[in-house]
Amino acid sequence: MEARNIDVAMVQEPHSYKGSLPGFTSSYRVFFSHSFDMIKAAIIVRNRNISTFLDQNYFDYNLVTVRLNINRVSYLFVSYYFEPSKNIDFDLQKINQIFSSMPINRLVWSMDANSTSETWFSPFSDSRGTKLIEFISAHNLFVINEDCGPTFCGSRGSSYIDVTAVGTDLLEDVSCWHLPDYDSLSDHKAIEFDIALDFSSPTNDGDSCIFNLKKGNWKLFYDSSNFLLSSISDLIVSCQNPESLHDLGKELISIILKNLSYGDLSFIR
Secondary structure (H helix, E strand, O other), X not given: OOOOOOOEEEEEOOOOEOOEOOOXXXXXXXXXXXXXXXXXXXXXXOOOOOEEXXXXXXXXXXXXXXXXEEOOEEEEEEEEEOOOOOOHHHHHHHHHHHHOOOOOOOEEEEEEOOOOOHHHOOOOOOHHHHHHHHHHHXXXXXXXXXXXXXXXXXXXXXXOOEEEEEOHHHHHHEEEEEOOOOOOOOOEXXXXXXXXXXXXXXOHHHHOOOEOOOOOOHHHHHHHHHHHHHHHHHHHHHOOOHHHHHHHHHHXXXXXXXXXXXHHHOOEO
């Protein structure tokens, strides 16, 4: 990641040892479920300027959900591994619980889908791929794969089973989806793409925004932010890691400011 200046990696079927992911220094934030010896999904954040919030409510051996906060804007990153031997309906139901509970307009979803579809340039579509693309379309998401060849090459042949999807707000910001030439040390090829995000500091106007708490529509504020505030409050109470607590505090501030600034709430004086 260092050599290629990669900020965030979303990994499926990572190399693991005794329920851990070796090889990363303490400067990397590595997210995966510690409840299982088997690790099928992980998210690794190298860029220290990105604030992170791990959602423990949606966390499994094959699922990692992390919110990244950049310049007070929250992005949802999801890494998911679809078990090829399981009915894909089970996985889609689990993912639907996530997508139904939080905004996904700034979603980045990386998956080992173990399914094929002509939508991501496979020569043919299977039934699993058909169900997956219907799910993606129903949630107003977009597959950003380019026609770069198969993403999996192993002893059983090659296939197009690794998929990247994004939410509506990121579609125009994504570019350069490709399969780099270096050896990924896996049957799956590495996938790289760029997302144009604003890492610059907020403007002075944004920093000095004043809120009139007496004018605010508090019921609307409660309705729009109650779930996120309750979730993060529970995590703050149980948090024992100082760095994670710092990130949770920044996430809490981000949620409050975002909802206070929402036009219909009328908090801004």
